[in-house]
Amino acid sequence: MLILLPFRQQPGKADTMMDTVDPDGVEQPAFVIGEHHETLDEPLGAFRRARLIHASAGVLIVRTETGRWVVPPGHALWIPAGVLHRLSATGPVRFCSLYAGADAVPLPFHSIAVVPDRLVAALLSAAADLPHDKPFDEPAARLVQVLLDRLPGLPVAPLGLNWPRDPRALRIADALSSNPADSAVLEDLAAAAGVTARTAARLFVKETGQTFGQWRQQLRLLAAVEHLGAGASVTQVAPEVGYSDVSSFIAVFRDAFGDTPARYFR
Numbered sequence: 001m002l003i004l005l006p007f008r009q010q011p012g013k014a015d016t017m018m019d020t021v022d023p024d025g026v027e028q029p030a031f032v033i034g035e036h037h038e039t040l041d042e043p044l045g046a047f048r049r050a051r052l053i054h055a056s057a058g059v060l061i062v063r064t065e066t067g068r069w070v071v072p073p074g075h076a077l078w079i080p081a082g083v084l085h086r087l088s089a090t091g092p093v094r095f096c097s098l099y100a101g102a103d104a105v106p107l108p109f110h111s112i113a114v115v116p117d118r119l120v121a122a123l124l125s126a127a128a129d130l131p132h133d134k135p136f137d138e139p140a141a142r143l144v145q146v147l148l149d150r151l152p153g154l155p156v157a158p159l160g161l162n163w164p165r166d167p168r169a170l171r172i173a174d175a176l177s178s179n180p181a182d183s184a185v186l187e188d189l190a191a192a193a194g195v196t197a198r199t200a201a202r203l204f205v206k207e208t209g210q211t212f213g214q215w216r217q218q219l220r221l222l223a224a225v226e227h228l229g230a231g232a233s234v235t236q237v238a239p240e241v242g243y244s245d246v247s248s249f250i251a252v253f254r255d256a257f258g259d260t261p262a263r264y265f266r
Contacts (some may be wrong), residue, residue: 058093071231
């Protein structure tokens with residue numbers, strides 16, 4: 001079971017509006033493009049505007065050179081202008097992307113996951129129906145401006161994970177991403193990666209900002225979010241991400257996300 005793939009482009013099939021609309025070729029300072037795919041493997045790329053990606057159905061996986069994010073339905077990811085990223089989904093997914101210049105929205109210059117409220121979700125959907133090939137009329141411009149004004153106040157969601165770049169730590173990260181339920185201790189994982197446990201522990205703190213234990217727990221939680229968001233049950237997901245006891249998994253999930261899995265995806 002592959003949850004979070006290494007950062008590399010892979011071939012795939014997608015039916016997408018991106019085939020006919022180049023975001024960098026649109027003259028509007030801020031606009032929204034809607035997309036629907038049966039599966040998705042978006043090519044690695046970056047845009048001259050920042051991008052807010054909002055999933056309304058299905059689960060998106062977003063990778064950059066330094067991080068991984070899981071974007072379940074009802075959540076969104078902010079990616080600054082110029083940041084290389086790649087989107088993928090193993091099943092049907094519907095989402096829209098807001099593209100906005102850096103001066104249009106006062107959001108951070110780093111990627112963050114946020115939780116849009118119902119109004120923002122509705123505004124994104126309405127803005128996706130606006131034409132991109134001509135200037136907005138006054139009502140359309142007002143709609144987009146209201147959308148932009150509401151973005152800075154959205155709550156942040158802990159749906160990301162910093163990814164190590166040192167080859168030694170990367171080998172450990174990639175091994176665990178292919179099997180989040182792996183219960184091997186760091187000593188064994190480090191030995192398989194050709195590094196001492198002490199060095200591996202130091203590398204994870206230096207490159208991810210988390211201890212190895214914290215990093216692995218977040219990896220497992222994001223794997224759980226991916227599968228729960230796609231409709232899997234808690235009893236199915238818990239053992240797949242390394243928890244033999246469902247109650248323990250629910251407790252860890254609640255501590256991380258502030259709610260039980262059932263309420264989080266309601």
